[in-house]
Amino acid sequence: MSTHTNASRVSDRAGLVQPFAAMNIVAKVQEMSRQGQDTIAMCLGEPTQGAPGPVRRRAAEVVTDGTNLGYSPIFGIPELRTAIAGHYRDWYGVEVPTERIAITTGSSGAFQTAFLTCFDAGDRVALARPGYGAYKNILAALNCEIVELDCGGDHGFQPTVELLEQAHAKAPLKGLMLASPANPTGTMISGEHLGELISWCAEHGVQVISDEIYHGISYIGTRGETALAHDDSAIVISSFSKYWAMTGWRLGWAILPEELTHAAQNVTGNLSLCAPVPAQYAAVAAFTEESYAECEAAVESFARARKHVLDATADLGFSDMAPPDGAFYMYARIDEILQRSNAAIVTATDWCQALLETTGVALAPGDDFDSLNGSRSVRLSLAVGADKTAEALDRILDFMR
Numbered sequence: 001m002s003t004h005t006n007a008s009r010v011s012d013r014a015g016l017v018q019p020f021a022a023m024n025i026v027a028k029v030q031e032m033s034r035q036g037q038d039t040i041a042m043c044l045g046e047p048t049q050g051a052p053g054p055v056r057r058r059a060a061e062v063v064t065d066g067t068n069l070g071y072s073p074i075f076g077i078p079e080l081r082t083a084i085a086g087h088y089r090d091w092y093g094v095e096v097p098t099e100r101i102a103i104t105t106g107s108s109g110a111f112q113t114a115f116l117t118c119f120d121a122g123d124r125v126a127l128a129r130p131g132y133g134a135y136k137n138i139l140a141a142l143n144c145e146i147v148e149l150d151c152g153g154d155h156g157f158q159p160t161v162e163l164l165e166q167a168h169a170k171a172p173l174k175g176l177m178l179a180s181p182a183n184p185t186g187t188m189i190s191g192e193h194l195g196e197l198i199s200w201c202a203e204h205g206v207q208v209i210s211d212e213i214y215h216g217i218s219y220i221g222t223r224g225e226t227a228l229a230h231d232d233s234a235i236v237i238s239s240f241s242k243y244w245a246m247t248g249w250r251l252g253w254a255i256l257p258e259e260l261t262h263a264a265q266n267v268t269g270n271l272s273l274c275a276p277v278p279a280q281y282a283a284v285a286a287f288t289e290e291s292y293a294e295c296e297a298a299v300e301s302f303a304r305a306r307k308h309v310l311d312a313t314a315d316l317g318f319s320d321m322a323p324p325d326g327a328f329y330m331y332a333r334i335d336e337i338l339q340r341s342n343a344a345i346v347t348a349t350d351w352c353q354a355l356l357e358t359t360g361v362a363l364a365p366g367d368d369f370d371s372l373n374g375s376r377s378v379r380l381s382l383a384v385g386a387d388k389t390a391e392a393l394d395r396i397l398d399f400m401r
């Protein structure tokens with residue numbers, strides 16, 4: 001008779017992967033909504049306006065007009081790769097050969113492909129803390145050594161050459177994960193700073209992977225600077241989920257150095273065969289003038305939502321807020337709020353739970369993003385737009401009174 005327990009059947013690697021706590025909050029919000037409660041979900045980066053009109057119309061066409069919706073080439077249909085290359089030419093003035101563009105199942109698929117292609121078990125990969133939790137959880141599943149860089153306010157909430165030098169001195173780094181605009185902080189890396197980081201990595205043999213999925217959502221006069229403007233050997237990852245509001249379409253892309261494309265194609269072909277084909281055909285329409293105009297209107301709404309929060313920051317009692325340069329997040333400490341709360345509310349998770357149950361407003365506690373100070377931090381998502389953000393702030397302030 002087998003004596004194996006269920007726990008023993010879980011691999012050591014899987015045991016290192018932490019849950020995505022924000023998704024538990026989403027499940028609670030959805031349950032409350034099903035029960036007829038009025039909720040405002042500011043816990044996820046999911047733009048509520050949905051895909052641009054041209055994309056939705058094209059999606060309706062491709063399921064009825066006889067378009068072949070069988071497997072596509074592993075790296076995606078040529079039409080979409082050509083459209084993405086044109087986007088980089090128009091937005092950044094960068095020429096990207098289509099054979100270096102891999103269409104993936106969301107940016108999540110791009111991260112998996114990039115990490116598996118570049119890193120072996122035990123390789124040291126640096127990333128910012130606070131930062132997007134999935135980076136380190138995917139790396140942990142691959143048995144990479146995660147090097148968290150303490151990128152608080154003293155470092156502009158982004159990696160610096162000084163932090164890289166300190167980490168590299170302990171043992172050589174193999175990779176650096178960058179994000180600008182960043183999740184959860186919304187901070188952006190200037191062109192000069194990005195150039196310094198990429199130059200340091202090139203000199204020390206460190207592979208740069210640049211998460212650029214929030215490009216286009218910015219409040220400081222720039223869409224964001226691509227790492228490809230500084231080094232052709234950087235890996236750039238992006239997605240249709242944020243600027244184009246196509247989260248459920250599960251479509252992203254990676255731009256790879258030429259020497260990695262063959263291995264990455266082998267990895268991608270075995271992981272997913274190809275990205276969702278109907279979504280690929282529809283996404284070609286994301287690069288039309290009408291689609292861009294709809295996306296820019298949504299960014300204007302995010303900007304108004306951002307102003308609502310900034311105007312209410314003192315009343316809310318938020319502190320040490322990261323400069324919300326871009327994306328649709330605002331990240332802050334709530335130590336003062338916790339100190340004023342009753343004895344049952346000790347952590348940000350406790351406070352967010354009480355807020356949700358009392359007001360229907362869902363924020364994300366910082367545990368997903370920061371293993372050190374996350375229990376005293378929260379992230380607000382402005383993806384619900386200006387009007388819903390204003391309503392949510394009124395509810396939060398009433399709750400705190």
